[in-house]
Amino acid sequence: MSVFFSRQSCIASLIAHPQAIEVKRNTPYIPPEIILVILKMLNDDKKTLASCALVNRTFNLHAIPILYHTVSFTFPLTFTRFADTIYGVTESSSLIRHLDLSGFSTC
Incomplete structure (x- = not known):
């Protein structure tokens, strides 16, 4: 039994089961402006963001953009991993406005 389906069989399935399309139509719409207001309220909760x-x-x-705006580190290893992750990724690195390394211990 093949697990691959042709495009025609998928379309035929949707036509045979129109309730599958209804799910998409009934999905609530939240305007982007409202989403932005909600997310800005979560500014200090990076995990939830x-x-x-x-x-x-x-x-x-x-x-x-909210996540990358202010980035804080307490350990050099986490900073190194983060730097390795964003190195060469202009879209992400250009979003950083504040880089807080004050949590590093002074040896």
Whole structure:
């Protein structure tokens, strides 16, 4: 039994089961301006903001700049990993406005 379906069989399935399309029509719409206001309220909760960035493209579009705006580190290793992650990724690195390294211990 093949797990691959042709495009025609998928379309035929949607036509045979129109309730599958209804789910998309009934999905609530939140204007991007409202999403941005909500996400800005979460400015200090980076974990929740990171989860919000995974909801959909609209949430991601607004959550990522808030997440990258102020980046804080307490350990050199986490900073190094972060730097390795964003190195060469202009879209992400250009969003950083404040880089806080004050948590590093002074040896």
